[in-house]
Amino acid sequence: MKSYVLSLAAKNILRNKRRTVLTFSMLVFGVSFYILLSALFEGFDRAAFESIINFESGHIKARSDKYDKDFPFDPENFMENSSAVMESIRKDPSVLGVAPRILFSAEMDNGLDDTPVLVTGIDPQADDSVFGLGEYFTDGSFDPTGAVVGADLAKEMSLYPGDPFYITFRTKAGAYYSLELWVAALLKSPDPAGNKTRIFIDIALASNVLGTPGAATEIAVKTDNLKTAAKTAERLRKRTSGVSIQSWDEMSHGFTQTMQTKGKMSQIILFFILIIAMIGIVNTVLISVFEKRKEIGTLKAIGFSDSEVRNIFVLEGAIVGFIGSLLGALLGALFNAYLSTVGLDYGAIMEGLGDDMGIGFLSIVRTTWNPEHYIVPVTLSTLASALAAYLPARRAMKMDPAEALRTT
Numbered sequence: 001m002k003s004y005v006l007s008l009a010a011k012n013i014l015r016n017k018r019r020t021v022l023t024f025s026m027l028v029f030g031v032s033f034y035i036l037l038s039a040l041f042e043g044f045d046r047a048a049f050e051s052i053i054n055f056e057s058g059h060i061k062a063r064s065d066k067y068d069k070d071f072p073f074d075p076e077n078f079m080e081n082s083s084a085v086m087e088s089i090r091k092d093p094s095v096l097g098v099a100p101r102i103l104f105s106a107e108m109d110n111g112l113d114d115t116p117v118l119v120t121g122i123d124p125q126a127d128d129s130v131f132g133l134g135e136y137f138t139d140g141s142f143d144p145t146g147a148v149v150g151a152d153l154a155k156e157m158s159l160y161p162g163d164p165f166y167i168t169f170r171t172k173a174g175a176y177y178s179l180e181l182w183v184a185a186l187l188k189s190p191d192p193a194g195n196k197t198r199i200f201i202d203i204a205l206a207s208n209v210l211g212t213p214g215a216a217t218e219i220a221v222k223t224d225n226l227k228t229a230a231k232t233a234e235r236l237r238k239r240t241s242g243v244s245i246q247s248w249d250e251m252s253h254g255f256t257q258t259m260q261t262k263g264k265m266s267q268i269i270l271f272f273i274l275i276i277a278m279i280g281i282v283n284t285v286l287i288s289v290f291e292k293r294k295e296i297g298t299l300k301a302i303g304f305s306d307s308e309v310r311n312i313f314v315l316e317g318a319i320v321g322f323i324g325s326l327l328g329a330l331l332g333a334l335f336n337a338y339l340s341t342v343g344l345d346y347g348a349i350m351e352g353l354g355d356d357m358g359i360g361f362l363s364i365v366r367t368t369w370n371p372e373h374y375i376v377p378v379t380l381s382t383l384a385s386a387l388a389a390y391l392p393a394r395r396a397m398k399m400d401p402a403e404a405l406r407t408t
Contacts, residue, residue: 023280024324027385030273031328031377032335038266039336039367040344047365053248055191058099058130058220059229060236062089062245073105073118073217075172075210079243082216088240094223094232097129100216102206106169108199109178110157117153119167119199121206130222133200136189144202146184152196159183167199172211179209190364270377277324277381278388281317313393314386321385325378333374339367 053059064079071077079085086098102121107114124142128134137148140161149159159165161183168178187195207213223232226248233247343366 020320023320024327026280027277027321027324027381028328028331030276031325031381032332034266034270034273034377035329035332035373036335036339036367037269038373039332039370040339040365041266042370042373043339043344043365043367046368051191053226054131055133055189055194057248057251058097059223059226060221060233060245060247061251062219062221062236062240062243063217065242065244067244073103075104075170075212077217078102078172078212078215079217079219080212080215081242082219083214085240085243086219089219089221089236091239092232092235094225094228094235095221096224097126097222099123099126099130099220100203101127101218101220102203102210102212102215103217104169104206104210106167106199108153108157109166109168110159110163111165113157115153115157116197117167117199118197119169119201119206121201121203123203130220133187133189136187137185138188140183140185142200142202143184144205145182146201147181148185148187148200149183150195150198151186151188152192153198154183154186156196161185169210171209177209270380273377274380274384277321278384281320281385281388282392310390310393314389317389317393318382318386322378322382324385325381328381329374329378336367336369340369341366 062079062085064077067077068074082100086100089095089098100123104119106117106119108117122133124134134142138151140148142148154160157165164180164182166178166180168176171177181199181201187198187200189195203216207215221232221236223229229247230249233245233250237245343364345364
């Protein structure tokens, strides 16, 4: 009898193809949209995370304990004992690379126009041990007497390799200073913000013109395991005094909250998809019950129990929910396969809009593959569809066989 119940449920679905296709369509669109959006959100998060780690924070960052986050480029933030701090950090067995940096704001002047820029003083060899920024230097190479200029910034200022320019800034003593530089190379990285606003010069030159010999704004650290960076940071704090040491996850608290917010948005979207699907299933099964009143009466008359009659319609809802959500998952997977390979060119989109919105993540964003994005909507859609079908199925279960057979 159980197999016959399943057979009747399947026949009910195929009997009114137009209504079934409409219900399927809602589920296919809703589930595929959820999968694509979730994969895209996760892809944006991963791209932003990689940008933070690879271009800004490293695994761990050390700053002066007097560092003022409201004025991040103020020379008063410098660590005067940066060499001693680096020596202490290098002693930890988990540390693979240590890179000092000096950051300060300046006005860039090409003789015709000027624009605000962020200048970063680096030791190129040490910096590559943490960030690998040198991989993105093009049309030349790093030179201690020149500067690496973001490609978009150079284009905006009509500068080419070999061209001279000036930067004007305040020294630690408070005096204004103008430094003549030349374009030694261009920076073409996957980070739009870096390409548009950054200049890199030799850290010794930066320290000399700022009047901060031997100092650094920050020291970035790369460890042998990103997941245990917080434990390494804790060890470094115990052995290093006078500095503030934070792991990437401690520095990226706001970013982590943003990721969690996006996750909640995906859940809300899935909730509404399920509500719409349940309404569609209730409507489909309710109509099916009214159309099949004589059949229900006949089934009861030949010995079908109330629960078996009910299960026919519950199974009808569950089958529609499962097949519809499964097709949606397959469609979502096809879109995801394309975007996870080719990617979405965020940089091109923002360039077309005329603004990069100040968001520092990789310009090519690829969606991710996460089994949870497929298992959760298919499972919940099937269960929700079966639950939605239960209420009209109870109506069928309570029908009196004689009355049902008398209906026209």
